Amino acid sequence: MRKLLLVIILFSFQQLFGQLKPADSIRLENLMKQMTLEEKIGQMNMYTGNIFGDDPVFTADFKYEDLKNGRVGAVLNVNGIKNTKYLQELALQSRLKIPLLFGNDVLHGLHLLFPIPLAEAASWDIGLMEKTARIAAIESSARGNNWFFQPMVDITHDPRWGRVMEGAGEDPYLGSLIAAARVRGYQGNGIGDTTSVMATAKHFAAYGAAIGGRDYNTVDMSNQELWNVYLPPFKAAAEAGASSFMNSFNTLNGVPTTASSYLQRDILKGEWGFRGFVVSDWGSVGDMIAHGYVKDAEGAALAAVTAGCDMDMEDQIYKKYLPKLVAEGKVSMDIIDDAVRRILTKKFELGLFDDPFKFISQERWEKAINNPGHIETARQMGRESIVLLKNEIPEGKTQPVLPLSKNIKTIALIGPHIMSVRENLGFWSPWWPDDSTRIITQYQGIKSKVSANTRLLYAKGCEVSDTSTAGFAEAVRIAKQADVVIMSMGEQFDMSGESRSRSDITFPGVQEALIKAIYATGTPIVMLVNAGRPLVFNWAADHVPAILYTWWLGTTAGGAIADVLFGDYNPSGKLPITFPRSVGQVPIFYNHLSTGKPPKNDSIAYYRTGYIDLMQNPKFAFGHGLSYTTFEYGDFRMSDSTMKTDGSIRVSLSVTNTGKVAGEETVQLYLRDKVGSIARPVKELKDFKKVILKPGEKKRVEFVITPDKLTFYNEQGKQVLEPGEFDVMIGSASDDIRLKGSFLLNDEL
Ligand code: BGC
Numbered sequence: 001m002r003k004l005l006l007v008i009i010l011f012s013f014q015q016l017f018g019q020l021k022p023a024d025s026i027r028l029e030n031l032m033k034q035m036t037l038e039e040k041i042g043q044m045n046m047y048t049g050n051i052f053g054d055d056p057v058f059t060a061d062f063k064y065e066d067l068k069n070g071r072v073g074a075v076l077n078v079n080g081i082k083n084t085k086y087l088q089e090l091a092l093q094s095r096l097k098i099p100l101l102f103g104n105d106v107l108h109g110l111h112l113l114f115p116i117p118l119a120e121a122a123s124w125d126i127g128l129m130e131k132t133a134r135i136a137a138i139e140s141s142a143r144g145n146n147w148f149f150q151p152m153v154d155i156t157h158d159p160r161w162g163r164v165m166e167g168a169g170e171d172p173y174l175g176s177l178i179a180a181a182r183v184r185g186y187q188g189n190g191i192g193d194t195t196s197v198m199a200t201a202k203h204f205a206a207y208g209a210a211i212g213g214r215d216y217n218t219v220d221m222s223n224q225e226l227w228n229v230y231l232p233p234f235k236a237a238a239e240a241g242a243s244s245f246m247n248s249f250n251t252l253n254g255v256p257t258t259a260s261s262y263l264q265r266d267i268l269k270g271e272w273g274f275r276g277f278v279v280s281d282w283g284s285v286g287d288m289i290a291h292g293y294v295k296d297a298e299g300a301a302l303a304a305v306t307a308g309c310d311m312d313m314e315d316q317i318y319k320k321y322l323p324k325l326v327a328e329g330k331v332s333m334d335i336i337d338d339a340v341r342r343i344l345t346k347k348f349e350l351g352l353f354d355d356p357f358k359f360i361s362q363e364r365w366e367k368a369i370n371n372p373g374h375i376e377t378a379r380q381m382g383r384e385s386i387v388l389l390k391n392e393i394p395e396g397k398t399q400p401v402l403p404l405s406k407n408i409k410t411i412a413l414i415g416p417h418i419m420s421v422r423e424n425l426g427f428w429s430p431w432w433p434d435d436s437t438r439i440i441t442q443y444q445g446i447k448s449k450v451s452a453n454t455r456l457l458y459a460k461g462c463e464v465s466d467t468s469t470a471g472f473a474e475a476v477r478i479a480k481q482a483d484v485v486i487m488s489m490g491e492q493f494d495m496s497g498e499s500r501s502r503s504d505i506t507f508p509g510v511q512e513a514l515i516k517a518i519y520a521t522g523t524p525i526v527m528l529v530n531a532g533r534p535l536v537f538n539w540a541a542d543h544v545p546a547i548l549y550t551w552w553l554g555t556t557a558g559g560a561i562a563d564v565l566f567g568d569y570n571p572s573g574k575l576p577i578t579f580p581r582s583v584g585q586v587p588i589f590y591n592h593l594s595t596g597k598p599p600k601n602d603s604i605a606y607y608r609t610g611y612i613d614l615m616q617n618p619k620f621a622f623g624h625g626l627s628y629t630t631f632e633y634g635d636f637r638m639s640d641s642t643m644k645t646d647g648s649i650r651v652s653l654s655v656t657n658t659g660k661v662a663g664e665e666t667v668q669l670y671l672r673d674k675v676g677s678i679a680r681p682v683k684e685l686k687d688f689k690k691v692i693l694k695p696g697e698k699k700r701v702e703f704v705i706t707p708d709k710l711t712f713y714n715e716q717g718k719q720v721l722e723p724g725e726f727d728v729m730i731g732s733a734s735d736d737i738r739l740k741g742s743f744l745l746n747d748e749l
Pocket of ligand 1: 076105149202281282498
């Protein structure tokens with residue numbers, strides 16, 4: 001049923017970005033006047049450096065020539081002070097001496113590696129994520145880099161997709177807060193600052209909805225799904241002032257996003273007022289030939305530039321075909337000038353015209369790396385990223401397995417990741433010569449915690465993917481001697497990331513068989529799961545009493561894990577994405593719509609919306625994450641039972657720490673719009689608060705529900721606020737709602 005009243009929310013965007021100083025505007029216009037068409041197109045051209053090493057800087061000679069002749073605007077994958085300086089010097093030999101942009105994928109740190117982005121998202125600690133982004137920018141901006149191809153803000157519902165590790169999970173609200181925080185972190189006080197880099201929101205758009213989770217695959221999606229689920233983090237990144245956007249490899253409803261005027265011109269540069277520039281993804285202009293969208297490279301150049309893609313990454317297609325297309329009048333000078341102005345504006349904002357070498361400083365680099373404060377932040381981020389999935393009391397015992405005592409007599413350390421070094425970094429991690437000495441392995445982390453009298457026994461047991469069970473006997477032997485076993489299982493670090501989708505997301509190799517063998521010894525097990533995605537591990541999840549999801553935590557991984565294992569830090573992470581029971585249950589996500597036959601009972605045939613061979617709920621729900629203490633929710637109050645469309649309602653509750661140790665709870669507020677002009681999700685996260693409580697302590701938590709939390713996008717992409725009834729749900733996870741209320745949004749009451 002349609003509601004009577006429909007209020008269209010109109011947005012007036014603050015121009016937080018793209019504002020040049022008047023003197024620089026004049027310089028920019030003077031420069032534009034002097035530029036030839038070839039030089040202008042040169043600014044729209046980006047080349048990669050040698051991704052296989054630093055010498056030579058380019059593997060093709062023509063790139064040096066293009067650089068010296070003003071035919072290159074930016075480079076990527078050029079690392080190190082020497083090479084960056086060298087290329088900038090070549091660019092300055094060009095007639096107009098326009099400095100280069102140096103772009104890079106710095107997904108979760110450069111020298112100091114932080115948890116992978118999905119792991120960081122599990123902390124729900126927006127401020128800390130901004131801080132880690134800031135540190136990544138401080139390090140990189142000293143080493144020549146002035147442009148990050150981050151944040152990756154793609155929502156996904158598919159853990160098979162390898163790139164799930166790069167984003168913030170499945171939720172548009174949480175994803176938006178994280179997107180904005182990362183932009184703020186990278187860009188700091190503004191990109192004119194020497195420690196700031198330009199942020200790029202990618203991949204625009206809907207790349208995370210690739211069919212079947214297969215990378216680069218087709219996306220077919222309704223507009224309402226696009227606007228309500230996939231676009232919000234991009235919008236948040238644009239509002240936070242992201243300097244650039246990167247389009248994506250996928251087609252969206254038949255149109256490659258690189259050629260989508262709807263996305264790039266209408267939405268991004270039009271409705272959102274974006275003043276930065278759009279860069280293609282690697283080769284995505286030329287990919288449109290394979291997509292069957294254009295017949296040749298010339299057609300690709302025409303389609304991409306017309307649709308608002310300002311820079312061509314590595315393809316050389318703009319360079320080769322835009323001059324002809326302009327000469328023939330197929331591409332107007334206005335389009336070229338707009339793209340070039342956008343790119344040059346950023347170069348002026350960065351201050352490159354005043355000092356092209358400002359981001360190259362050996363001295364700053366040496367100061368930035370190995371900074372003890374930064375390392376401590378990484379460890380804090382690591383601790384907060386860990387999710388305690390389960391912590392039961394083993395049979396015959398009185399206490400849950402975790403936290404472990406530091407005085408345990410014997411601990412058996414088993415599994416392929418106990419001794420791993422670089423694996424801890426996860427995918428999209430540069431490797432450094434000093435990695436082997438500075439990365440804290442899980443073994444080292446544990447060793448540094450336990451008493452001098454504790455005996456640590458170690459057996460690998462098996463490799464990540466091998467089929468050999470030869471190591472089982474030794475692992476079983478040490479498990480039998482131990483008071484507790486810590487098993488470190490999971491994926492190989494490069495099983496997630498770009499082009500690393502998996503059809504089977506269970507533990508690879510013989511790991512599950514090893515877990516069963518160790519379980520049979522009767523020694524209590526704590527399992528660490530190292531992965532770049534949600535995995536399916538039902539047997540272990542049902543039998544192993546204590547499980548910590550540790551993702552990939554970066555340089556200080558072992559230290560952070562040990563902090564949690566031994567209770568120096570009480571785990572507080574919450575899943576930013578749903579964990580399915582099986583691959584067949586994918587896609588599964590918490591903020592789905594209701595069917596016409598909402599679940600009543602899995603055993604009633606015509607009310608079963610799931611499968612006959614599987615429970616309907618996921619294995620671990622969005623927002624799930626336990627603590628070593630317990631929290632009681634109570635004393636729920638709402639300031640009113642009605643709200644006007646320009647009003648607000650305060651919702652408050654008390655949270656009490658009912659356990660024996662201090663802990664942090666993330667109190668989650670979900671809303672449901674009961675009736676809408678389009679069906680609305682069964683619940684949507686709209687706010688959360690983190691609250692730290694000592695044992696026995698009680699605090700009040702308050703949320704303010706404002707109209708912006710009640711709006712949604714209709715099929716036309718218009719944000720609307722529809723009066724009617726809303727359910728309020730407050731919980732510790734999306735499947736653990738503790739308090740409920742409802743209110744009516746209506747101006748007539
Ligand atoms: C990825 C982008 C990345 C680019 C440059 C592409 O393959 O899709 O995310 O920024 O390469 O490395």
